[in-house]
Amino acid sequence: MTETLLEAAAIVKDFPLGRGRHLRAVDHVSFKLKRGEVLGVVGESGSGKSTLARIVARLLPQTEGTVWFDKANLASYSGARFARAKARRDIQMVFQDPLASLNPRWRAAKIIGDPIRRLGTPDEKSNEEKLVAEAAERSGLPVSLLNSFPHQLSGGQRARVDLARAIVMRPKLLILDEPTSALDASLQAHVIQTLMKLRADLDLSYVFVTHDLNLIRLISDRILVMQKGKLVEEGDVDSLFAAPKEAYTRELVAAIPRLGQRRVDRAGRAP
Template structure:
């Protein structure tokens, strides 16, 4: 069968201040009618650039230097404007930003329909409602007048899908369509895309960094690295018999339900410890005890004279214990209260009621503003989700790491600070020559290391890790996870690892707490929770994680 889309020896160069940079090197792949092709790669691999070239939305600085794209047997160059929306359409990551914030969603759908002469003034609204119903939005008659900010992220992506499918195109490009959505929402969204496109016999080009998702929803996978296509094969073949070393590395680095931490970097054993386990001063065996913790936020509404609505309970009376040296996973979807809980334990926020007993004393006694100046501040430290945003852009890596040494540990002497910074950098594997660089000059993995070095600078007993790897590429994530595991054993720390990804949590934590709507729904060892979940919500969460199992693929 003739391919619907054919990308042939496509090379793209970008004009930058430092001259032309080659983004794609003779990239070639095909999408057959009705086929779902996954384009997989890490950041900078050129997967999005390929997609934007196909639909003709390449940045003005980008230029095709070689090859081209054919759609339905004819080159697309010069006619993308007619193809867009009608023949090829696209859905994006961050769906809320992809919708016009000041226009009702129904009108945005109607705009597309009218543009392609599929609806007139009289029937546009009815057709928009019908499309919303097709993407399974409840109460489409009401939702048609909603603005994007009134809808959840998952709903916005459904509206985006309705928008993209409005004119029955034959090719859908999905650019990381579920990044930033919860796993259960991700599954619902991707199932919807699969069902709708299958029913219409559409082709899909799915761009993703998540091999698990590609395995679950694609027929064939194209693996890209640094602007090259390194491998292209049907799903079963790619996972059972990967040919290219990069594909092998990527598959190994993606945490699955059974993978081991050491295997993530392709069977190479984790780096050996650089120091013998540090003897810790003795203390109570129970490091942390959280008792009936409640955090309420006032709700908006109720006018000047109206009755105040009941406050929203983000954390609703939770309690758990943690042993010295233990690593505990805190898992749940957005809004479940896991981040609020962790920032209360880290004393960045005050609780409404309850107690947090850390190393024998109730640290909730002190308001968070005062806690920042107490010696206990150094005993609990935090590694933040966004390694980039949590570093001051005007401080070099060395200054960022030195800050807690000066402010909390009270290290004054410049030579001592420098010595300790060098030591910390070595511990986290940050080359010494990078210490003078600023955040924008560092890669994602290097920034994550700076964040970790800064957190362990005060020699904390408890480290709270708030999704520390969610923004990293899988291969970098693998290395950072190994580093964290090694540091915990070397330095005798305890971890609270906050994440939405059970597969990642399992690698690092012995015990897992699953939260939903501010309450703990299940606790147990990581293996138990992942492989034999008891609670209905946990079961839903576990089954929603996209993953690939070579055994199952081999059998099919």
């Protein structure tokens, strides 16, 4: 049986609104991720999927619940303790907007090498240049671009800088929050191919957050469907798409664009 790498138990996240009120963005969500698995998290905007991803990555504290990673209780870690923990280098995140997540004053090589300088061993730090070049190559970023600033790179190249930074420490888990949503279809395909190759080469596990069900169908082993902060359905990808159990999931699946499908209006009339 494949070992569980990540387990979230009854995760709740409340954001205060003032005067004793709060917004519940994640409402008692539980799931497991096996080692080497790709877990897709889907739902409309405001469903809580990105908030859940940030809690798993320890970028946000949960209000209630527990996150276990590789047998370590991450919920018990303070921010300072987690920054020094082994799990800090084993969990990395790839963001939706690379331009917003990359330091505009740093060249690509310095950006990719930042985790090494913060978390690396003395040997890794002494080999930063080599490790950065290897991560860039694995991510499909030409080494000739490592001296470039983010504004000098295309959207696809910035996405690859973000990915190279995430894998440079050889993590066990990547949290991917809409990593291709800002790219056109051809660039999306190249990035997804790179992610799948990295999964095989580096034995990575993914939590992949997206609103694109066609994309999640291609790359995921299992899928979580979220609505208004709640987990409404979970299942392996084939079963969930073939026979979704919940009405909300059926609506999402029915809305997937398909080749040859004629667009109709609300009354069912073709234009």
